[in-house]
Amino acid sequence: MDLISDQGLRVDGRRAGELRRIRCKLGVYDQPDGSAYLEQGHTKVLAAVYGPHQIRGSRTKALQDSVVINCQYSMATFSTGERKKRPRGDRRSTEMTMLLKQAVSAVIKAELYPRSQIDVFLEVLQADGGNYCACVNAATLALIDAGIPLREYVVACTASLANGKVPLVDISHLEETMGGPNLTVAALPLSGQIAVMEMSQRFHIDHLEEVTQLALQGCRDIYKILDKAVKEHLLETGDFFPQLESN
Secondary structure (H helix, E strand, O other): OOOEOOOOEEOOOOEOOOOOOEEEEEOOOOOOOEEEEEEEOOEEEEEEEEEEEEOOOOHHHOOOOOEEEEEEEEEOOOOOOOOOOOOOOOHHHHHHHHHHHHHHHOOEOHHHOOOEEEEEEEEEEEOOOOHHHHHHHHHHHHHHHOOOOEOOOOEEEEEEEEOOOEEEEOOOHHHHHHOOOEEEEEEEOOOOEEEEEEEOOOOOHHHHHHHHHHHHHHHHHHHHHHHHHHHHHHHHHOOOOOOOOOO
16 A cells, blocks of 8 residues: 555555654652653553662672663553453563663663663554654653753664655654565654664665654654753653743
């Protein structure tokens, strides 16, 4: 099927460079040190952060000059049309956990918490494409809510090619399954550094640069949305007081 019409519109009505609607909220739970809820299109994710705290279990994994970052990714059994028998522990969940750890490790100031541990838990409540990206974005908000010092935001976005030639940003599940190769990028939008890059298939060299730049632009656009949500949350909770200009 054609993923983009003659009028330049995608199946869900978006244009090629348009993000899905993003809704997010910080501090949704009281028990964790930090938490966040994020909707990216119809993909819905909960994130919870515990720590920094003492190493749990064997003390042999403690690092003398850094913090141990523990990530866990899981999908609710009702998150897709087909019931999942195992919400976590399968091969894909293990891979996603490793990629999430790689993304958050790129921004956490680990040297500030030697011999400590930070736990980051991600739960996908509804899956409609871009699960990894939604988890990275939710984890960033939860880490900020927990007061964990970050070098900057880490934000993730996907991009793909429709009909083999039209670049698309923020891919839905239908576009993932019916479209061409998908590119997933987790980046630090302020510095332009890339923390994670993953391709579902090979891209032709003529299209790779264009698709990569579109994904990075998507990361910058999502950063603005997340940053606005953080500032609104701080104003609501009274933790942020803008400096008054002196007359």
